Structure formats: structure tokens, C-alpha cells
Amino acid sequence: MRLxxxxxxxxxxxxxxxxxxxxxxxxxxxxxxxxxxxQLSPNNAAAGMIFGKxxxxxxxxxxxxxxxxxxxxxxxxxxxFRLRPDVxxxxxxxxxxxxxxxxxxxxxxxxxxxxxxxxxxxxxxxxEVVDPLTIRFTTNGPYPLLPMDLSNLFILDRETHANATxxxxxxxxxxxxxxxxxxxxxxxxxxxxxxxYDGYYGEAPAFARVVYRMITNDSARTAALLxxxxxxxxxxxxxxxxxxxxxxxxxxxxxxxxRIIFLGLDHGRNDASPFITDNEGRPIxxxxxxxxxxxxxxxxxxxxxxxxxxxxxxxxxxxxxxLPPGTFAYVPDLAAQAHDPEGARRLLAEAGxxxxxxxxxxxxxxxxxxxxxxxxAIGQMWTRVGIRTTVEAQTWSTFIGRAARAEFSSFxxxxxxxxxxxxxxxxxxxxxxxxxxxxxxxxxxxxNEALDQGLMAAMRELDNGARAAQLIxxxxxxxxxxxxxxxxxxxxxxxxRRGFTVTPRVDELxxxxxxxxxxxx
Amino acid sequence: xxxxxVLVAMSLLVFLGVYAVGDPIEILISPxxxxxxxxxxxxxLGLDLPLWQQYLVFVGKALQGDLGRSFVFNEPxxxxxxxxxxxxLELAFGSMFLSILIGLPLGLYAGLRPNxxxxxxxxxxxxxxxxxxTFWVGLMLIxxxxxxxxxxxxxxxxDTALLFGIHWSFLTRDGLSHIxxxxxxxxxxxxxxxxxxxxxxxxxxxxxxxxxxxxxxGLSPFxxxxxxxxxxxxxxxxxxxxLELGGTIAFSVVTESVFAWPGMGKLIIDSINVLDRPVxxxxxxxxxxMFIIINLAxxxxxxxxxxRVRLEAKA
Numbered sequence: 001m002r003l004x005x006x007x008x009x010x011x012x013x014x015x016x017x018x019x020x021x022x023x024x025x026x027x028x029x030x031x032x033x034x035x036x037x038x039q040l041s042p043n044n045a046a047a048g049m050i051f052g053k054x055x056x057x058x059x060x061x062x063x064x065x066x067x068x069x070x071x072x073x074x075x076x077x078x079x080x081f082r083l084r085p086d087v088x089x090x091x092x093x094x095x096x097x098x099x100x101x102x103x104x105x106x107x108x109x110x111x112x113x114x115x116x117x118x119x120x121x122x123x124x125x126x127x128e129v130v131d132p133l134t135i136r137f138t139t140n141g142p143y144p145l146l147p148m149d150l151s152n153l154f155i156l157d158r159e160t161h162a163n164a165t166x167x168x169x170x171x172x173x174x175x176x177x178x179x180x181x182x183x184x185x186x187x188x189x190x191x192x193x194x195x196x197y198d199g200y201y202g203e204a205p206a207f208a209r210v211v212y213r214m215i216t217n218d219s220a221r222t223a224a225l226l227x228x229x230x231x232x233x234x235x236x237x238x239x240x241x242x243x244x245x246x247x248x249x250x251x252x253x254x255x256x257x258x259r260i261i262f263l264g265l266d267h268g269r270n271d272a273s274p275f276i277t278d279n280e281g282r283p284i285x286x287x288x289x290x291x292x293x294x295x296x297x298x299x300x301x302x303x304x305x306x307x308x309x310x311x312x313x314x315x316x317x318x319x320x321x322x323l324p325p326g327t328f329a330y331v332p333d334l335a336a337q338a339h340d341p342e343g344a345r346r347l348l349a350e351a352g353x354x355x356x357x358x359x360x361x362x363x364x365x366x367x368x369x370x371x372x373x374x375x376x377a378i379g380q381m382w383t384r385v386g387i388r389t390t391v392e393a394q395t396w397s398t399f400i401g402r403a404a405r406a407e408f409s410s411f412x413x414x415x416x417x418x419x420x421x422x423x424x425x426x427x428x429x430x431x432x433x434x435x436x437x438x439x440x441x442x443x444x445x446x447x448n449e450a451l452d453q454g455l456m457a458a459m460r461e462l463d464n465g466a467r468a469a470q471l472i473x474x475x476x477x478x479x480x481x482x483x484x485x486x487x488x489x490x491x492x493x494x495x496x497r498r499g500f501t502v503t504p505r506v507d508e509l510x511x512x513x514x515x516x517x518x519x520x521x
Numbered sequence: 522x523x524x525x526x527v528l529v530a531m532s533l534l535v536f537l538g539v540y541a542v543g544d545p546i547e548i549l550i551s552p553x554x555x556x557x558x559x560x561x562x563x564x565x566l567g568l569d570l571p572l573w574q575q576y577l578v579f580v581g582k583a584l585q586g587d588l589g590r591s592f593v594f595n596e597p598x599x600x601x602x603x604x605x606x607x608x609x610l611e612l613a614f615g616s617m618f619l620s621i622l623i624g625l626p627l628g629l630y631a632g633l634r635p636n637x638x639x640x641x642x643x644x645x646x647x648x649x650x651x652x653x654x655t656f657w658v659g660l661m662l663i664x665x666x667x668x669x670x671x672x673x674x675x676x677x678x679x680d681t682a683l684l685f686g687i688h689w690s691f692l693t694r695d696g697l698s699h700i701x702x703x704x705x706x707x708x709x710x711x712x713x714x715x716x717x718x719x720x721x722x723x724x725x726x727x728x729x730x731x732x733x734x735x736x737x738x739g740l741s742p743f744x745x746x747x748x749x750x751x752x753x754x755x756x757x758x759x760x761x762x763x764l765e766l767g768g769t770i771a772f773s774v775v776t777e778s779v780f781a782w783p784g785m786g787k788l789i790i791d792s793i794n795v796l797d798r799p800v801x802x803x804x805x806x807x808x809x810x811m812f813i814i815i816n817l818a819x820x821x822x823x824x825x826x827x828x829r830v831r832l833e834a835k836a
Contacts, residue, residue, distance in 0.1 A: 437555030
């Protein structure tokens with residue numbers, strides 16, 4: 001009898017131990033565990049489980065204290081951060097301000113980085129360690145965005161990581177941080193195994209063990225969820241959404257994300273645009289897209305509701321501006337452009353194109369959900385108002401190089417925002433300027449000097465209220481001028497088996513901390 | 522000599538091809554990196570030099586045995602490939618094993634009793650085997666055996682055990698259960714090939730004089746089939762299986778993607794998608810070498826199987 005009870009108890013505890021393991025499957029592979037090597041969302045997600053940051057961002061993109069308890073601008077060009085005491089790395093070393101100084105010095109030095117984090121530390125001209133729990137950063141002029149920039153940087157330990165190479169991180173030897181999970185094993189491109197770190201300063205994660213698998217094939221990932229091999233998946237393919245919503249074994253967690261899908265237009269050419277011709281196929285002497293009425297007509301011709309409900313199967317929200325609600329300097333009371341084909345035709349006639357013209361719309365076919373189907377839908381909508389559209393979808397590797405060289409007249413592309421009104425303005429709308437580092441993703445080459453001046457002033461305004469008002473005004477200006485045509489914001493969706501709840505994040509990151517067992521199981 | 526020429530040609534083609542397709546930096550760089558960052562990344566990966574100079578740098582390092590570091594992982598390309606090789610080899614040899622185990626007996630039966638209903642069924646089945654797309658079959662296998670029946674795991678590689686310092690998953694029971702579905706998926710095409718080849722070979726040799734003579738001499742049907750006929754039909758089968766093995770090791774991209782199998786095929790397609798040129802070059806050069814070795818092995822097997830080749834070589 002006692003033997004039976006003992007066996008029963010053992011079985012129960014084993015079942016309990018089993019319930020302590022979370023298996024997640026993500027669609028984009030993690031390429032490195034070195035948190036400073038490659039600025040890539042999957043890498044940031046993995047680093048977010050193992051390492052800590054001075055400033056954390058929560059599921060809604062709001063900045064929260066991380067390794068820094070508080071921060072303030074003690075002078076127009078100096079920020080002071082007060083650090084959290086009694087924090088230890090996974091190997092027992094104490095976290096101090098000196099580790100922060102070491103980390104920021106290492107970031108620009110990581111060799112062979114295809115996309116480093118150096119841009120975030122460049123505004124810092126001097127780092128002063130005041131005492132082990134206080135650190136001051138001097139910036140090149142007032143820089144209100146420093147806390148947000150620091151929410152991208154993971155902190156390492158000077159004693160442990162003094163000469164750490166990227167390979168040592170990947171093998172696991174150096175993957176030591178202050179995060180809620182400790183690394184157990186890393187099989188490159190296949191899976192990461194983690195266990196709970198009991199010395200974590202924050203809220204303890206719900207699971208003792210995590211297996212973080214990478215399954216890039218959409219159908220295989222969904223099948224793994226349905227088969228019960230994994231508990232949570234991200235990047236749910238839109239084609240499977242309807243089926244998963246009705247499946248009793250699965251629950252979905254959704255949130256309107258920071259990524260915006262938009263159309264870029266050729267602003268760089270005053271004369272002929274490469275892919276625009278008149279109805280007989282002859283090039284047009286002046287670029288129609290330079291006329292704001294033509295741009296507005298193009299935007300009015302698009303039925304965004306049809307795209308989000310039919311093409312995106314409800315997994316997107318029509319956008320009237322660059323950022324979703326809840327972000328800093330979100331423009332209030334601005335609805336998405338309504339579908340108005342009659343108005344579009346009228347504007348085209350006013351602009352001198354009563355018969356319309358021909359244009360080619362380019363886009364990728366393997367990068368964003370339903371990207372090639374979206375441009376096909378838009379092509380039909382434009383043709384209906386008289387702009388005969390040819391659609392050309394290419395694989396991302398060819399498309400993005402050509403788009404960066406401004407070879408297209410109109411093209412579809414996406415943009416993952418930081419939750420701050422200055423972010424899209426700086427990168428997508430500002431005049432391309434290598435010295436300033438602005439407009440690097442402005443592939444249409446839109447350039448409005450007045451707007452740039454206003455943006456520069458806003459970027460130096462330390463008072464949040466004043467800066468928000470300035471950024472709102474600037475966004476209104478850019479939106480009225482239709483520098484780009486916003487289409488929709490993608491919804492970030494996670495699917496989990498019943499018994500797990502996922503807190504959805506606006507930044508698309510899939511981290512084990514977001515998952516908890518469902519209440520009342 | 523010829524192989525050296527092929528290697529050089531392959532590396533040239535890859536360099537030119539990647540250059541023509543696009544720009545690795547545009548794909549890898551974070552969208553909100555500014556121009557200063559882009560310049561830094563371009564310099565770090567050696568992409569600021571003109572193309573011919575990049576090629577010369579590559580050749581110089583290759584002659585010392587260094588085929589470059591992956592842009593994406595920053596690890597030596599050869600190391601990345603060798604890390605993934607055991608997984609792909611398991612799958613390739615598993616599917617070859619299955620194709621011989623299933624294909625040969627079925628093909629033999631279909632050749633010896635060509636008019637029976639079972640033979641006709643086997644031949645019809647073999648048509649399905651090479652017309653159904655691998656992608657679809659793989660997903661169907663997952664849906665049926667993993668999702669509906671729950672007998673086998675749906676994706677991934679199972680637990681591994683160490684042998685000669687390398688992790689192999691066929692040594693564990695869990696590992697074998699993970700290999701089964703992808704190996705079946707990969708072997709379907711080969712099974713059909715082997716069935717048809719074996720059947721054609723059997724039908725042809727059964728009509729030969731020496732078979733009639735052997736039967737006239739009074740040898741048992743078993744000995745006639747398995748000693749005389751069998752050896753003589755093996756040459757085309759060995760050739761095809763060898764070529765297919767090479768192809769499977771090198772390019773089992775679809776199966777590895779569908780089953781999230783961490784092998785070389787998945788590595789190469791991911792590298793092509795992001796234009797990770799060092800990995801593409803290193804991989805294709807290794808594949809060329811591998812095909813050369815396999816062809817050599819097949820040639821050696823010929824001399825074992827076919828005495829005419831041995832006698833010719835002596836004469």
C-alpha cells in the first residue's frame with residue numbers, strides 16, 4: 001500500500017515537473033547569443049531572456065525600470081541613472097556601474113557585426129561612474145531619447161566578459177547575464193534550452209525549464225502546436241487563423257503591433273520616373289508623384305478595410321498614421337484614409353491626369369505576411385480609378401537592394417517602429433543625410449527641409465509634453481503631404497495550447513517571460 | 522586536375538551570382554541603422570573592396586584552408602557546415618537504407634512476377650512516389666502521424682548520444698522516432714526509382730542466355746535469382762543510388778525545412794535567402810568535393826560487381 005502511494009506521489013510530482021517545462025516554437029531563427037553582435041528581433045528576444053537592460057520595455061512598449069531604478073536629466077546634456085542594488089549575474093558576480101561602462105565600450109568593438117548596436121551609444125560622449133550604483137552619461141547636446149535608446153542594450157559583466165568573443169557566447173560559455181533565465185544548451189539554428197535563475201531580481205518566471213525551438217516553416221510550426229509537441233508559437237500564418245480560432249485546443253493572444261506596412265513613392269525624381277508611363281507606354285516628362293493631389297488620389301483609391309479583412313484575414317488594422325495608439329506622440333483623432341474612388345478620379349483630373357497613367361508597383365513576396373497579395377489587391381484598386389498598374393513581387397534579397405538604390409516608382413515595405421513619434425520621422429521621412437544619420441530607410445528620397453528643421457528642434461526638447469506636441473505637429477505635416485502612404489498596422493499574434501496564456505507584446509518579441517499557465521487549470 | 526577546375530569555377534559562379542542577386546548588407550542590417558552603421562558593417566564584412574579584390578582575398582585564405590566566416594553567425598563557414606553535417610548524414614543514409622530495404626524486394630518481385638496484381642499495384646504506387654511533391658507528402662505525414670494519430674513527433678531532431686565525439690541521434694530511441702518521418706519523406710522518390718530500375722533490370726536479365734542455361738543446369742530458382750540475376754542488375758541501381766545519395770546529402774532542403782531538421786540543407790537555403798556568401802561558397806565547394814568522392818566510390822563498386830570492368834582494366 002505504501003509502495004503504491006509512493007509511486008503515485010512520484011508520478012504526481014513528475015507530472016508537476018513536466019508542467020514546469022515550456023516549449024516555444026518561433027518562426028525566425030536566432031543567429032547568435034552575443035547580445036551585441038546583430039540587431040535582429042529574434043536575437044533580441046533570446047537575449048531578453050538571458051540578459052538584463054538598464055531600461056526595460058514592457059509588453060505595451062512603455063519604459064520601465066530594469067537594472068536602473070530611475071533616471072533623470074541633471075543637466076541639458078547629462079543624464080544620471082541610479083542603479084538597482086544587490087543584483088547578481090548568473091555566475092554570482094555583482095552588478096555595478098562599472099559593468100555598464102564596460103558594456104558601452106564593448107558595443108562598438110564587436111568584430112564582423114552585420115548590424116551593430118553602436119548607433120545607440122554614439123550620442124554618448126562621456127561616461128562617468130559616480131559610485132557603484134550611479135552613472136552619468138554626457139551627450140552631444142540635449143538628447144531626450146537616451147532612455148529609449150538604452151532600452152535596446154543588454155548589460156554584460158566586466159570580470160566575466162572582458163575578452164569574450166561572439167563564438168564563446170554562441171557556445172554558451174559566455175552566455176551569462178542578469179536575466180530571469182540561465183542558459184543550459186544552445187544548438188545553433190535548432191533550439192535553446194534555458195532554466196529559471198533563482199537569483200533574479202524581478203518577478204520569477206512561471207516555468208522552471210524552457211525549450212525555445214526554431215521552426216521556420218509556417219505549416220510545420222502550426223502542426224507542431226496542434227500535435228502538442230510545442231506549447232506556444234509565434235508568427236501564426238494568417239491562412240490558419242480562422243481554423244485556430246475555432247479549435248478548442250488552441251487560444252490566441254493578439255495585440256496591435258508597432259510594425260506598419262506602407263507604400264513608398266518616388267520623390268527623388270522631378271522628371272521621368274522609371275516605372276511610370278502614359279497610357280500608350282511613352283515616358284511622362286514630369287513625375288506625377290511629385291504632385292500631392294496624385295499621391296492623395298493613390299491613397300484614396302485603396303480600400304484598406306478590404307485589405308485588412310480579406311487579404312490579412314483580420315490580422316491587421318488600417319492605419320492613418322505611422323504609430324499605433326499608446327505610443328509617445330501618437331496623433332489623436334486621426335482616422336485612416338477612407339476609401340473614395342470618385343474623389344480619387346476627381347483629384348487625378350485636377351492634377352492633369354484625367355485618363356490616368358501606367359505605373360508598376362513593386363514589393364517583396366516572402367517577407368511580410370501576404371505581401372504579394374496586398375500589392376495585387378492595390379494594383380486592382382488603382383487600376384479601377386484609371387491608374388493602370390502592373391505588379392511585380394520579388395524575393396526580399398533582390399527587392400531590398402534595388403529599393404535601397406531608389407530604383408522603384410512605388411513599392412510596398414514595412415517598418416518596425418520604436419514607440420516614439422520621432423522614430424519614423426527620423427528614419428523614413430527625413431532627408432537622407434549620412435552626416436546626421438537620418439533618412440537611412442527613406443527609399444523614396446522624400447525631402448522637406450522645413451520638416452527636418454522642426455524635427456531637429458524637437459529632438460533637443462527635453463520636456464516630454466512640449467516634445468510630444470512638436471512631434472504630433474510634424475507627423476501631421478508629413479501625413480498631409482503623403483511622404484509615404486500608410487496602409488495598416490500588423491497585429492502580433494501568438495497561439496498557445498489551452499492551459500497557457502501569453503501576454504502579447506507590441507514589439508513582436510517572443511519571450512518565455514510572457515507565458516504563464518492559465519488560471520484555474 | 523578536373524576537380525580543381527570545377528572547384529574554381531564553382532567559387533567564381535557563386536561570387537558573381539551573389540553580387541548579381543543583391544546586397545547582403547541591405548538584408549542583414551537593422552532597418553533603423555543609420556548610414557554610419559551601414560558603412561561600418563560594410564567594412565567589417567570586407568564588402569567595401571571591389572569584387573575582384575574580394576575574390577582574391579577569398580582565394581588567398583582558401584589556399585590556407587580558411588573558407589571565410591559567415592556574415593550571419595560570425596563563425597567559420599566550414600565549422601557551421603560540419604556542425605550540421607551529422608544530422609543531414611543521418612537523414613540521407615536513413616532514407617537510402619529505407620529505399621534499398623523497400624525498393625529492392627518490391628522491384629525484384631515486380632520483375633519476377635510481372636503480371637500479378639501485386640506487381641501492377643507496386644508499379645502504380647511507384648508512379649505516385651515520384652509524382653507527389655515532397656513538400657506536400659511531408660506535411661501530410663505530419664498531419665496524419667503526429668497531429669491525428671500522435672504516434673510520432675512532428676518536427677525536429679531527437680535526443681542524441683555521443684559516438685567518436687559527435688552527436689548522433691540514431692543511437693537513441695527518441696532520436697529514431699524523430700528520424701522516421703523525414704526519412705520516409707525523403708526516401709519516397711528513391712524507392713520509386715529503385716523499384717523501376719530493379720524491375721527493368723530483372724526483366725532484361727531474365728531473358729538472357731546464361732539465366733536459361735543456369736535453369737537448364739538445374740540450379741534452384743533461389744540461386745538463379747539471388748546470385749546470378751541480382752548481381753547483374755546492381756550496376757544501374759548502384760549508379761542511381763550513389764547519385765541520389767549525393768543529391769540528398771547536398772540538397773534535401775524541402776524535407777529539412779518542413780521537419781525543422783537542423784541539417785545542412787536548411788543552412789544552405791537560409792544562407793541563400795540572406796545572401797550569406799561565405800557559407801554559400803564553402804558549402805558548394807564541399808558539395809563538389811563530395812560528388813567527386815561518391816563518383817569514385819561508385820566506380821570502385823563497379824569493378825567489384827562487374828568482372829568485365831576488372832578484366833578490361835587489366836588488359
